[in-house]
Amino acid sequence: MSLAPWRSAIAQALHxxxxxxxxxxxxxxxxxxxxxxxxxxxxxxGFLPETNQLxxxxxxxxxxxxxxQHQPWGEVCWYFPKTREQFRxxxxxxxxxxxxxxxxxxxxxxxxxxxxSDAARLQxxxxxxxKPRNKNEQAAFSPPPPDRDRPLVNFCLLLLEPLQVxxxxxxxxxxxxxxxxxxxxxxxxxxEINP
Ligand SMILES: Cc1cc2nc3c(=O)[nH]c(=O)nc-3n(C[C@H](O)[C@H](O)[C@H](O)COP(=O)(O)O)c2cc1C
Numbered sequence: 343m344s345l346a347p348w349r350s351a352i353a354q355a356l357h358x359x360x361x362x363x364x365x366x367x368x369x370x371x372x373x374x375x376x377x378x379x380x381x382x383x384x385x386x387x388g389f390l391p392e393t394n395q396l397x398x399x400x401x402x403x404x405x406x407x408x409x410x411q412h413q414p415w416g417e418v419c420w421y422f423p424k425t426r427e428q429f430r431x432x433x434x435x436x437x438x439x440x441x442x443x444x445x446x447x448x449x450x451x452x453x454x455x456x457x458x459s460d461a462a463r464l465q466x467x468x469x470x471x472x473k474p475r476n477k478n479e480q481a482a483f484s485p486p487p488p489d490r491d492r493p494l495v496n497f498c499l500l501l502l503e504p505l506q507v508x509x510x511x512x513x514x515x516x517x518x519x520x521x522x523x524x525x526x527x528x529x530x531x532x533x534e535i536n537p
Contacts, residue, residue, distance in 0.1 A: 346394045347530050348507040348522045352429065355422045368420035370398070370502075372406050372435070373413040380409055386420070387457075390450055390501060396431070398500040399454060399462075402439055404471050407498060410435045416502060426512040431504045438499035447499070455493035463487065466494045510537060 359365035371381045387397040396418070400406060410416070417432035438447045455463065467485035469476070476482070488494050507522040517537035524530050 343392050343394075346504065346507075346522070346524075347532050348429075348504075348509060348520075349389075349394065351509055351520075355425055355427055355429070359422045359424045362424060365422050365424070368418045370406070371417045371419070372409040373415065374405075374409055375412050380406065382406065384500075387454060394504060395436075396502040396504070397450075397454065398502070399458070400437075400498050400500050401466060401471055402437075402496045402498050407437055410437050410500070418502065428508075428510045428512075430508040430510075431502065431506070433505040434503045436501040436503070438501065440493065440495045440497070447501075451497070451499040452491075452493060454499050455497055456490060460487055460490075463490070463494075466497045 356365070366386045367383050368386055369381055370384050371379055374380050384398050384400070387399060389395060390397050414435045414437075415432070416435045417430060420429045420431070421427075422429075436447070438451045440451075442448045442451065464485065464487055467488050469479065469482045505524050509520045509522070511518040519535050519537040521533050521535050522530055
């Protein structure tokens with residue numbers, strides 16, 4: 343596997359923004375079952391080893407899980423404040439659930455769970471996201487900590503396999519914008535375009 347040409351630009355942005363924890367937050371847009379857009383903030387969790395796929399985590403009970411099963415396309419929008427640059431990355435989404443039969447994906451799901459903080463793991467033991475809140479069940483939000491080695495069944499690894507990357511740099515006179523796209527032979531092309 344060769345690194346896609348946009349990987350060095352992302353690596354550089356991550357490095358130059360490393361003091362800002364929120365530089366690892368980005369917005370993921372998906373398509374609702376009724377065709378309308380849906381968008382939310384999620385945390386970038388690195389790249390799946392030996393691939394160009396971005397890793398995220400989510401809950402199989404969340405609305406995005408259903409949206410992705412229905413329409414496995416997404417776009418992330420990622421702004422790096424310190425270097426003032428934006429990456430818009432679209433491509434196919436893969437939801438890796440507890441019953442995934444591909445051994446490499448199943449093991450990536452487990453290792454991602456093991457790398458989480460206790461607080462992050464605990465959230466997967468909370469009541470069903472998006473359902474009405476039961477104020478009498480406050481204790482449900484202080485559940486026992488889940489097993490560090492065995493992911494809860496609703497824990498999902500979420501992968502984005504990029505097809506197009508639009509990189510805009512506001513710094514510079516004039517601004518710079520580079521468009522990367524992957525053709526049918528899976529080869530990447532790089533073009534400078536007007537900002
Ligand atoms: C800073 C921040 C980070 C978040 N990180 C994640 C995340 O990594 N995964 C996730 O599923 N939701 C994350 N959320 C919550 C989502 O934005 C969203 O509220 C939740 O996933 C439900 O979205 P859905 O109903 O579209 O599925 C985060 C929210 C914020 C504000």
